[in-house]
Amino acid sequence: MTLARRATALFIRLASVACVSLALGAVFPFHSARAAESRYASIIVDAEDGSILSQVNPDRRTYPASLTKIMTLFLVFDALETERLRLNTMLSVSKHAAAQSPSKLGLKPDSRITVEDAVLALVTRSANDAAVVVAEGIGGTEDGFAAMMTRKARALGMHQTVFQNASGLPDPDQVTTARDMATLARALIRTHGRYYHYFSTREFTYNGQAITTHNRLMLRYPGADGIKTGYIHASGFNLVSSAMRDGRRLIGVVFGGDTAGWRDRHMAQLLDKGFAQVSGYDVRSAAADQIGDDEEEAKMAAAPARPATRTATSVRMKVARAGRGRSDAVGDADPVSWGIQVGAYTSLKPAKSAAVAAMKKLGGLVAPATIDVDTAKAGKHTLYRARIVGFTEDQARAACKRLERAKKDCRVVNPNA
Amino acid sequence: MIGLSAEDVAVVRTTLAEAFGDGAAVWLFGSRARGDLRGDVDLLVECPRAVSLPVTLATRRRLEGALHQKVDLIVRGPDDQRSAIDAIAKETGVML
Numbered sequence: 001m002t003l004a005r006r007a008t009a010l011f012i013r014l015a016s017v018a019c020v021s022l023a024l025g026a027v028f029p030f031h032s033a034r035a036a037e038s039r040y041a042s043i044i045v046d047a048e049d050g051s052i053l054s055q056v057n058p059d060r061r062t063y064p065a066s067l068t069k070i071m072t073l074f075l076v077f078d079a080l081e082t083e084r085l086r087l088n089t090m091l092s093v094s095k096h097a098a099a100q101s102p103s104k105l106g107l108k109p110d111s112r113i114t115v116e117d118a119v120l121a122l123v124t125r126s127a128n129d130a131a132v133v134v135a136e137g138i139g140g141t142e143d144g145f146a147a148m149m150t151r152k153a154r155a156l157g158m159h160q161t162v163f164q165n166a167s168g169l170p171d172p173d174q175v176t177t178a179r180d181m182a183t184l185a186r187a188l189i190r191t192h193g194r195y196y197h198y199f200s201t202r203e204f205t206y207n208g209q210a211i212t213t214h215n216r217l218m219l220r221y222p223g224a225d226g227i228k229t230g231y232i233h234a235s236g237f238n239l240v241s242s243a244m245r246d247g248r249r250l251i252g253v254v255f256g257g258d259t260a261g262w263r264d265r266h267m268a269q270l271l272d273k274g275f276a277q278v279s280g281y282d283v284r285s286a287a288a289d290q291i292g293d294d295e296e297e298a299k300m301a302a303a304p305a306r307p308a309t310r311t312a313t314s315v316r317m318k319v320a321r322a323g324r325g326r327s328d329a330v331g332d333a334d335p336v337s338w339g340i341q342v343g344a345y346t347s348l349k350p351a352k353s354a355a356v357a358a359m360k361k362l363g364g365l366v367a368p369a370t371i372d373v374d375t376a377k378a379g380k381h382t383l384y385r386a387r388i389v390g391f392t393e394d395q396a397r398a399a400c401k402r403l404e405r406a407k408k409d410c411r412v413v414n415p416n417a
Numbered sequence: 418m419i420g421l422s423a424e425d426v427a428v429v430r431t432t433l434a435e436a437f438g439d440g441a442a443v444w445l446f447g448s449r450a451r452g453d454l455r456g457d458v459d460l461l462v463e464c465p466r467a468v469s470l471p472v473t474l475a476t477r478r479r480l481e482g483a484l485h486q487k488v489d490l491i492v493r494g495p496d497d498q499r500s501a502i503d504a505i506a507k508e509t510g511v512m513l
Contacts, residue, residue, distance in 0.1 A: 102433075
C-alpha cells in the first residue's frame with residue numbers, strides 16, 4: 001500500500017457523509033458500464049474521392065469531445081482565407097473564455113493572444129480557453145459561434161452533427177457521428193490544405209512553456225500527419241487521423257475507445273487495412289470481429305520483419321505489413337516459411353476467391369503474409385491450392401484457429417514437410 | 418518531464434473537472450511526478466466544494482479505466498482535515 005493509498009483509506013474513514021449531488025454520469029444517463037461497446041464507431045475513407053474502405057456504426061450518434069475543435073479551426077481558417085483574421089491578429093480573452101474547464105492554456109481575463117498561438121494551442125493541448133477565444137473573436141459569442149459551426153456542418157454535408165460549444169466540453173446536445181467527422185476532416189484537408197500543417201505540430205512554446213501534442217499516433221504511425229484527439233467520459237477516447245502513403249491519403253475516425261492506447265492501436269490496424277485495400281488488395285474491414293481479440297491479434301501481428309517467403313506460381317498480392325511504413329511486394333523463396341491452406345480447386349478463380357475470403361476473415365492482420373495460389377498435379381488434373389504464406393508457426397496456427405472458429409477449412413502448411 | 422503523456426494529463430484534468438468542477442486544483446506526486454513511467458498515478462485534488470465519498474471512488478475507477486493504470490486519489494473538500502500527505506504532495510509533486 002502506497003503512502004497515498006494509506007492516506008486515501010484514512011480519508012475514506014474520516015469522510016463526511018455530507019454529500020454534494022455531483023452524481024457522475026448524471027448528465028449522460030444512457031451511458032452504463034457497457035458504454036464502451038455501445039459507443040464504438042469507426043470509419044476509414046479515401047481522402048481523394050471519399051470512398052469508404054471500412055465502417056462500423058458510422059451513423060451512430062455520439063459525443064465529439066475535442067474533435068469539435070476541428071470545426072472550430074475550420075471556421076478560423078475560413079476567417080483567415082477571407083482576411084477577416086490574420087495569424088498575428090490579437091484576440092481578447094473574456095472571463096467566459098478564461099473560466100473554461102481543462103484542458104486549457106490558463107489564459108487570464110483581459111489578456112490577449114494571437115490567432116496563430118490560439119490555433120497551435122487548439123491542435124496541441126486542445127485548449128478549451130483558446131477555443132472560446134477564437135469563437136468569440138469570430139462569432140461574437142460562443143453560442144453564436146456554435147450556431148455558425150452547425151450551419152457549416154450542414155453545408156459540408158454533416159447531417160447528424162449539432163454543436164453547442166466551441167471546445168467539445170460535455171453537452172448532451174452536442175452530437176456527431178463517425179461519418180460526419182470523416183466528412184469534416186476530408187473537407188478541411190481539401191478546403192484548407194494550406195493550413196493543415198498546423199495539425200502536424202508536435203510541440204510549441206507558449207509563454208516559455210513547452211506544450212506537446214496529445215496525438216501520439218501521429219508521432220508513431222508511418223505516414224500519419226494529423227489531426228485530432230478527443231476525450232470526455234461520455235464519449236470515451238476519440239481520434240481522427242490522416243495518413244499518406246505512396247500518394248494516397250486516408251482519413252480514419254475511431255470513437256469510443258476505452259483507453260488512448262487501445263484507440264491508437266485500433267486506428268493503426270484500420271489504417272493498415274485501408275492502405276492494403278487501396279494498394280490493390282481488397283481487404284474489407286473486420287473491425288467489429290477484432291475488438292476483444294487482442295491476444296490473437298498480437299500473436300499474428302508479431303511477425304518478424306522479413307519478406308514473405310514463397311514464390312507463387314500463379315497469383316501474388318500485396319498485403320500491408322503491420323507496423324511498417326508501406327505495403328511491400330514480397331521477396332523470393334525462403335524454405336522456412338509457414339503457411340496455411342484454405343482449399344484446393346480445379347481452377348484458379350475459386351482458389352483465388354477462397355484465399356481472398358480467408359484474408360478478409362483474418363482482417364488484414366497477417367503481418368508479412370501474402371496470398372499464394374500455387375499448383376499441384378493430381379492425376380491428370382491440376383489443383384490450385386489456396387494458400388497464405390509468410391507466417392511463423394505460431395501465427396499460422398493462430399490463423400487457422402481463427403478460420404476454424406468461423407467454420408472455414410484450414411490446415412497449417414509446414415515448409416519442411 | 419513527468420511520467421504521464423500529454424493526453425493522459427488532459428484525461429486526468431478533464432475527468433477531475435467533470436467530477437469536481439472547474440475549480441479543483443490537482444497535484445501529481447510520487448513516482449510519476451519524478452518521471453517514472455511505471456507505478457501508481459498518485460493524485461491530490463483540492464476541491465472548493467464538499468466532496469462525497471461515492472463520487473471520489475467513482476472518479477478513481479474512471480481514472481483507472483481511462484489510464485489503464487492504478488490510481489491513488491486523495492480528494493479534499495474545503496472542510497476536510499489535511500494530513501502530512503497533503504504537504505508532501507504539494508512540496509514534491511507537480512501541479513497539473
